[in-house]
Amino acid sequence: MTQDNAFSRRAALKLGASLGVTFLASPALGAAEAKRKLVVIICRGAMDGLSVSPPIGDANYYALRGPIAIPADAALKLDGDFALHPKLAGIYALTQAGQARIAPAVAIPERIRSHFEAQDLLESGGDHLYATTTGWLNRALSVQSGGVTALAVGAQEPLILRGPSPIQSWSPGGKVTQDMARISTVLQDLYASDPMLSRAFASGMQTEAMAETFSGDGTMNAPVQPQRAAHDYAVTTAKFLTQAGGPSIAVLSLDGYDTHAGQGAVNGQLANHLRNLDDVVNGLHDGLGDSWSNTAIIAVTEFGRTAHINGTGGTDHGTASTMILAGGALRRGGIIGDWPTLADTKLFENRDLAPTLDVRQVFKGVLRDHMGLEARALDETVFPGSSAAPALNGLIA
Amino acid sequence: MTASKTLEGAIAVTRFGLGAKPGEMTEAADDPHGWLKAQITRDGAEQPQGNLPGSVERFQSFIGYQTGLAPIRRQRKAPMTVSMAGEDEAMQQHAADQLKEERRAALQPLLEGVRDEIFARTRLAAATSQSFRERWTLFWANHFTVSTSKLQASVLVGPFEREAIRPHVFGRFEDMLVASSTHPGMLLYLDQARSAGPNSLGGLYRKMGLNENLAREIMELHTVGADAGYTQGDVTEFARALTGYSIGYKNDPPDEQGRFLYRPQLHEPGARTVMGRRYEQSGQDQARAIFADLAASPKTAEHLAKKLAIHFVADDPPRALVAKLRDAYLRSNGDLAEVAHSLIEAPECWSPEARKFKTPYEFVVSGYRAAGAEPSDPAKEVVQPLTFLGQRPFAAPQPNGWSDVAADWAAPDALVKRLTWATKFSAYYAPNDGAPVDVAAATLGDRMSAALKTAMARAETRFEAFSILLMSPEFQRR
Numbered sequence: 064m065t066q067d068n069a070f071s072r073r074a075a076l077k078l079g080a081s082l083g084v085t086f087l088a089s090p091a092l093g094a095a096e097a098k099r100k101l102v103v104i105i106c107r108g109a110m111d112g113l114s115v116s117p118p119i120g121d122a123n124y125y126a127l128r129g130p131i132a133i134p135a136d137a138a139l140k141l142d143g144d145f146a147l148h149p150k151l152a153g154i155y156a157l158t159q160a161g162q163a164r165i166a167p168a169v170a171i172p173e174r175i176r177s178h179f180e181a182q183d184l185l186e187s188g189g190d191h192l193y194a195t196t197t198g199w200l201n202r203a204l205s206v207q208s209g210g211v212t213a214l215a216v217g218a219q220e221p222l223i224l225r226g227p228s229p230i231q232s233w234s235p236g237g238k239v240t241q242d243m244a245r246i247s248t249v250l251q252d253l254y255a256s257d258p259m260l261s262r263a264f265a266s267g268m269q270t271e272a273m274a275e276t277f278s279g280d281g282t283m284n285a286p287v288q289p290q291r292a293a294h295d296y297a298v299t300t301a302k303f304l305t306q307a308g309g310p311s312i313a314v315l316s317l318d319g320y321d322t323h324a325g326q327g328a329v330n331g332q333l334a335n336h337l338r339n340l341d342d343v344v345n346g347l348h349d350g351l352g353d354s355w356s357n358t359a360i361i362a363v364t365e366f367g368r369t370a371h372i373n374g375t376g377g378t379d380h381g382t383a384s385t386m387i388l389a390g391g392a393l394r395r396g397g398i399i400g401d402w403p404t405l406a407d408t409k410l411f412e413n414r415d416l417a418p419t420l421d422v423r424q425v426f427k428g429v430l431r432d433h434m435g436l437e438a439r440a441l442d443e444t445v446f447p448g449s450s451a452a453p454a455l456n457g458l459i460a
Numbered sequence: 461m462t463a464s465k466t467l468e469g470a471i472a473v474t475r476f477g478l479g480a481k482p483g484e485m486t487e488a489a490d491d492p493h494g495w496l497k498a499q500i501t502r503d504g505a506e507q508p509q510g511n512l513p514g515s516v517e518r519f520q521s522f523i524g525y526q527t528g529l530a531p532i533r534r535q536r537k538a539p540m541t542v543s544m545a546g547e548d549e550a551m552q553q554h555a556a557d558q559l560k561e562e563r564r565a566a567l568q569p570l571l572e573g574v575r576d577e578i579f580a581r582t583r584l585a586a587a588t589s590q591s592f593r594e595r596w597t598l599f600w601a602n603h604f605t606v607s608t609s610k611l612q613a614s615v616l617v618g619p620f621e622r623e624a625i626r627p628h629v630f631g632r633f634e635d636m637l638v639a640s641s642t643h644p645g646m647l648l649y650l651d652q653a654r655s656a657g658p659n660s661l662g663g664l665y666r667k668m669g670l671n672e673n674l675a676r677e678i679m680e681l682h683t684v685g686a687d688a689g690y691t692q693g694d695v696t697e698f699a700r701a702l703t704g705y706s707i708g709y710k711n712d713p714p715d716e717q718g719r720f721l722y723r724p725q726l727h728e729p730g731a732r733t734v735m736g737r738r739y740e741q742s743g744q745d746q747a748r749a750i751f752a753d754l755a756a757s758p759k760t761a762e763h764l765a766k767k768l769a770i771h772f773v774a775d776d777p778p779r780a781l782v783a784k785l786r787d788a789y790l791r792s793n794g795d796l797a798e799v800a801h802s803l804i805e806a807p808e809c810w811s812p813e814a815r816k817f818k819t820p821y822e823f824v825v826s827g828y829r830a831a832g833a834e835p836s837d838p839a840k841e842v843v844q845p846l847t848f849l850g851q852r853p854f855a856a857p858q859p860n861g862w863s864d865v866a867a868d869w870a871a872p873d874a875l876v877k878r879l880t881w882a883t884k885f886s887a888y889y890a891p892n893d894g895a896p897v898d899v900a901a902a903t904l905g906d907r908m909s910a911a912l913k914t915a916m917a918r919a920e921t922r923f924e925a926f927s928i929l930l931m932s933p934e935f936q937r938r
Contacts, residue, residue, distance in 0.1 A: 176695075
């Protein structure tokens with residue numbers, strides 16, 4: 064991927080000034096947007112929307128899914144038509160408080176069944192595959208006035224945050240020793256001729272210094288109970304978001320949703336991964352404290368899975384899936400988008416749940432009403448060529 | 461020795477190889493092309509050494525683990541006796557914890573087997589004098605990813621690489637494709653082993669059905685590539701042709717367990733059409749014929765050529781190089797030794813600018829090579845640091861394997877993690893003899909910049925100098 068070298072150098076110089084000593088807050092943001100928090104959770108591997116939000120009122124659901132359908136009496140009922148998977152208890156509690164909603168039939172703009180191409184399109188925000196090589200959330204930063212920054216949580220930088228605007232990244236386990244601080248000053252000189260390394264290294268050291276300002280409470284260490292790791296990472300992510308001068312946007316990735324065999328129902332493979340997702344949302348809720356009321360969370364996957372159970376107790380690559388919105392900034396409301404039903408004649412290519420809503424419409428609605436982005440920037444820069452997929456109204460209070 | 465020879469020597473050992481061991485820079489500079497070509501051998505890659513059981517033995521251990529679990533599961537599901545129901549919740553919790561503990565204990569030997577594989581393979585990479593051969597091998601192992609992300613397949617990740625990949629890395633691509641697609645590791649990882657045609661005996665009488673995962677990934681990832689123009693219909697047809705490709709389980713005779721087993725009762729009867737070609741063959745020959753056509757396809761040649769060029773030269777590789785590799789593949793009917801020769805001979809590979817950013821595995825391995833050392837503790841020196849750096853071997857999160865481009869590995873946090881590892885590593889392994897600038901010269905040769913040379917001279921301790929060397933742009937890139 065090519066980099067904007069001039070920009071990188073400038074950014075590096077700016078960040079370098081505060082490197083390795085203490086974290087210096089960026090210029091006071093002041094603007095209301097800076098207090099607004101946005102978290103995007105990417106569920107990789109094609110998460111099965113029909114298990115996330117089982118359509119218990121759809122006459123065909125139980126016949127199509129057989130043993131991997133979520134029984135109506137075990138599911139957490141949203142209304143007569145939809146429920147949530149029993150492992151999503153935390154998110155369910157939020158729906159009851161008007162702070163979480165589902166969009167049960169969303170899809171990316173192009174019909175693709177390759178994980179990797181579909182994730183590229185989901186994260187790049189293009190109107191078709193390979194239309195753009197940077198991420199939509201990075202471009203959203205570049206049109207945002209008010210100095211909003213973003214944080215990628217995890218060892219790798221996801222495509223959604225790649226692009227011209229510098230971003231931060233963090234994962235647990237780092238600690239800047241005195242040796243490292245001293246060596247880092249030498250490295251900054253050596254990196255002067257290498258913009259990619261220069262910019263990334265300066266940002267990384269700065270973020271680590273920030274993390275150390277709230278490391279006293281033990282959440283930075285390896286979690287005591289490994290099964291709560293997802294919750295703890297989310298709590299730490301929330302702490303970044305609530306630091307003075309910290310990022311306003313964070314991206315987390317979860318994987319393991321590619322359930323071709325032995326998918327399970329109330330319990331099992333997929334159920335375990337859904338519990339992880341629930342833990343992350345709960346962790347954000349717990350960690351954000353007062354900031355929860357200014358927060359919107361989007362949990363999204365690259366595509367859904369076949370409507371019919373396959374031959375090995377799982378499901379294959381499909382089309383539409385469920386998106387989850389959560390956060391105190393949401394407007395109370397019901398299901399987002401139309402339900403195409405699982406009737407034979409309504410299935411896409413006779414096999415998949417058909418999409419009724421473009422993921423970009425939801426993203427645009429949240430960016431406009433929550434983060435204050437202008438409609439034109441959304442149509443032209445953040446999601447180029449998307450004017451036919453207008454921002455959805457009424458998502459944010 | 462000419463100046464260009466010494467620079468080419470440095471490029472040979474760092475860009476084509478896995479980084480210089482002490483003395484290697486001088487050896488390669490005599491004849492950089494010859495040094496590389498001597499590593500192309502018909503018998504394939506070197507094999508990691510150690511107590512490493514093959515897939516049959518490993519699979520039987522897995523069956524043993526599952527069989528051992530059965531009584532634990534039954535115990536958990538058993539209805540509570542009257543006296544138990546009367547106990548308080550703490551007692552029940554205690555019993556549940558104990559079951560979990562037993563399960564963990566039973567799993568332990570299987571996990572240790574994976575650790576042994578990771579350790580043996582990393583030691584080989586750190587120690588080998590054939591580091592181009594090993595890099596070439598690692599490329600193909602990543603191309604045909606089988607990952608520990610799925611428990612059943614996880615016990616077979618090491619055997620898969622040793623049995624299906626390493627023998628074939630300088631042979632015909634089709635042979636590697638067949639070896640991969642018939643290995644129990646791949647058949648389990650991509651859910652092929654239980655896939656059945658709807659009109660097969662298994663489909664008609666045992667409610668078994670089709671699973672298209674392996675068929676799709678063979679087309680998309682292993683051969684023609686996602687942009688080859690095939691449809692969902694092609695994937696489904698290929699999946700039907702593949703039905704019957706399975707493995708021996710615990711109910712099969714012992715000599716079939718853990719091996720490839722073709723099960724005619726799962727095979728979908730009839731001819732298939734994939735990407736416009738009709739396949740009339742019956743039984744397992746049908747998928748074999750499709751493998752042959754996929755391997756011979758110009759789309760596959762293009763897909764592999766591009767991936768190789770990205771791996772060796774640049775994230776955005778020169779088109780002329782891709783064309784040369786593609787032509788070598790097609791001219792030789794997919795002979796990977798010929799493709800390796802054309803890679804070495806392409807001038808595009810020898811440009812002085814180092815455009816590739818090392819992956820964490822390459823970074824750690826080349827660190828050991830620079831120190832002239834090998835890791836000796838499997839957990840502390842290999843598994844934990846590589847997990848910390850984001851690339852635990854055999855654990856790629858998705859079937860497309862590890863990314864090969866800088867954008868995925870040069871995140872801000874990743875560089876801090878590299879510095880953390882570099883300082884810890886240098887504290888133990890910084891070479892004790894020779895001036896730091898000489899150590900840097902033995903590691904980077906003519907690729908060392910004037911700025912790094914100055915930094916080496918100014919460093920206060922050997923520890924500091926070696927840390928800086930490992931983190932320098934010249935060492936991070938290749």
